[in-house]
Amino acid sequence: MAKYKIVHYINNFFAGAGGEEAAGMKPELHEGAMGPGLALKAAFGDDYEIVATVVCGDNYFGEKTDAAKAELLEMIKKYDPQLFIAGPAFNAGRYGVACGTMCKAVEAELGIPVLTGMYEENPGVDMFKKDLIIVKTKNSAAGMKDAVPHIKTIGEKMVKGEEILGPSIEGYIERGIRVNYFHEKRGSERGVDLLVKKCRGEAVETEYPMPKFDRVPPNPPVADMSKVKVAMITSGGIVPQGNPDHIESSSATKYGVYSIEGMDRMDKKDFMTIHGGYDRAFVTENPNLVVPLDVMRDLEREGVIGELANYFITTTGTGTSTGNAKGFGEDFVKKLKEDGVGAVVLTST
């Protein structure tokens, strides 16, 4: 019988190329198993073979994701494997994201089962747990020994198309997928049990946890405002005259970044409002009512704030889906970070 073929993905560190200094390495291909793959090879036994190990530096993957992905896929494809394993990444964040990204890409392109492993707090977990089976590992490579049996069992089941049981049984990270089963007691009886316990003050476990409301904990305060660069953002629909980027007056699908360099105030000759949600007359007359440039310049001059970013970011809030708004935010924070912005004043109408 032919052996099942596995391709394994690891990073610079686990390939023995080195740590941070080797993180820029480009994708490489090695025949057979290496590094942590040796433990997998031993566990999977004679019916399986790690035919190749593909390696990529974490920084290279992070910075040139698309190129790295394409190169790696080419390498993997020609082995025609039945299973792809990435990592485990343990608590290495960039490595975790790379493992998750590669698993998704391989699954989509090659249509074969994929598997990775991470420590619960690895940022890759939140990004990929709904899409992938991620074996739960300890936070360092010392956890390899414990992870291997789970990777083996799940990997075998995947290749053979057998049912993968619940996360606590199989040792993977809970994916948040609701799956039916038959309980030994009917629902009403379980309900009464829970209520009696709850009334006694005993701990009870819910069968369906309420969604966690997506909250971001507040950042620590700005220590010294006079040393910080402040940026202004608005959902109040203030744009340069003529609305050059055609931002919609409601249900916006884009945002704009516009210069305020050398300006002391928002002049109605330069800016207009496109907001669809309110009476525009006052703001048309004085855009500072939404983007308080005049006051901010005063504060900058007086040294109350260190510096004002030389642009403002704008869109319209009315009718704009939370999904789009989230997307805008994810996009423009990169710029804010690059520009060293240390505080943001966001105005909404």
Add this chain to the structure above:
Amino acid sequence: MKLELGKIYIHDVQFADKTYVENGTLFVCKEEIEKLVLEDDRLISARVELARPGESVRIAPVKDVIEPRVKVDGPGAIFPGVINKVKQVGEGRTHALVGSTVITCGRIVGFQEGVIDMSGPTAKYTPFSETYNVCVVIEPKEGLETHDYEAAGRMAGLKVATYVGEAGRNVEPDEIVTYETKPLLEQIAQYPDLPKIGYVHMLQSQGLLHDTFYYGVDAKKFIPTLMYPTEIMDGAIVSGNCVAPCDKVTTYHHLNNPVIEDLYKRHGKDLNFIGVILTNENVFLADKERCSDMVAKLAQFIGLDGLLITEEGYGNPDTDLMMNCKKVTQAGTKVVIITDEFPGRDGKSQSLADAVPEADTMVSCGQGNIIVHFPAMDHVIGTLDFVETMIGGYEGCIKADGSFDAELQIIIASTIANGFNKLAARTY
């Protein structure tokens, strides 16, 4: 209020010249049932068919399921305010033909009614694959208005069930179960050391095909009220809805409410079952605020320590469910919710349309979005013409041999949100 429920166990159903029960077999007279149904001139045809557990039979589209019962002693009669005169029920003695049902089926509107399979892999999801079913397939006269047809179909089922139930009047029951709830102060005094427990029963009340009736009163027009648990066993509540089949509370499920049954089982042991608060699930947000305020008020008024809440339906009712839970909790009563789930095809989305942090103790009756396969059956009672358009079905899902794939929500009472079944969901 004390009710003796005499259970007559039915192990088979057969056609005969008259309707009667003998040695656990229910004999029904087809002609008399058809005649009874056709007394309503809104209906032009009624066909009676029988379905037994294990048969290769599929029933669709199902409108309501009703257990035949008859009141043999005490005030009032079965289905008060609907079939019989308005009169307080819940006291005396009632006989039930346990293990048999009357099922109405037929097309009401171009969507929504569900499926019952008497055998095969999907049979396990519905309790009615284990009962002996007298199915009445109805057809309306041409051009009948939807509201009228809904009413005619609802009445047909209740009339037939009442008629069949009469067969149990003079039969000695196999088992008699006594349920008793005393007036509030006496009930509290009976078990002073046990937690005082209630049940908030939310009735579907959004409009056409979404209604429920209490003593004939449209539930959207009442305000929350207290009910002795035994009233429901005499048919004080009847279903007038066919929302998503999977979480439809059929009239059968009202008569056999599992929460009430299980609370009675523990009554006097580790809890003191005080009573039921009935409330509704209206479309109007002001009604929701008002009724949930009143539910919390009643719970506090009668001094409950804890209560269970069940809902019927998805979406709009989730908001009532959460408002009730939140306000009752804030009024100082502990809450457990029983619900079903709709997390989408991939099981990854939020299961309910609303959520509050107070809903921290929930029982899951399973999720209705998974796809299940329905193999072909030898015989179909009703029609499969509408499967594609029924809830949970999708275009092209039905194959030439009559087999099809559909979401679990197409099966009657498969994820019923009052805990009648053992189906549950957990997180993978």
Add this chain to the structure above:
Amino acid sequence: MDNVMVTNNCRCFEKWKDIFQMEFEEGWTYLDVLTKARDYIHQGYHLLTHPLAGSVKPNQTPFKSIILSKDTLEDAEEFRDLVLIEDSIAAYHKFIKGKPLPDWPEKSREDFRTVDLSLMEGVVSNPIMNRR
């Protein structure tokens, strides 16, 4: 009461066009109605009816009607309406992703209009709606 009905159901439009301000467009999808209602909420309107009224799910019925008002009838938590409409839009996407709306024959569409109309009739007949 300054009420507006957002609907894609011509029967609701015909029935109440003289009573309510109407936002009606036969061609709107279920989502368009939800989105329009959200725009009104963003502008300070309050929901009078639940956006998911009727337990026919958003990937089943093509029709949707929602009544909003400048006034509020109840002492609700302030951001209730916003949460309700956003949750409803999320629910819409959840269902439609798994299974798109079927291409219903006109007979079924008329049934759906009837059900939607009935849901709204229950609301409009409520005495509190006639408050001035």
Add this chain to the structure above:
Amino acid sequence: MVKEVERAGIPVVHIATVVPISLTIGANRIVPAIGIPYPLGDPNLPEEKSKQIRRELVERALKALQTPVDEQTVFE
């Protein structure tokens, strides 16, 4: 948008006309604005008065940015 800025580790203050919306979208530091047609200022007043109001609001926003908070906080 506000959550994404916060998530990126940049302290952010939201000057919002409709505070409940701000709470719902998850802003942690919130300063209530004047009103919908003119959030920062009051154009019915002479411009210097209006600007004064604007300045007070912005100063309150800057103060909020320098105040430690554990949960969503409205700086009235």
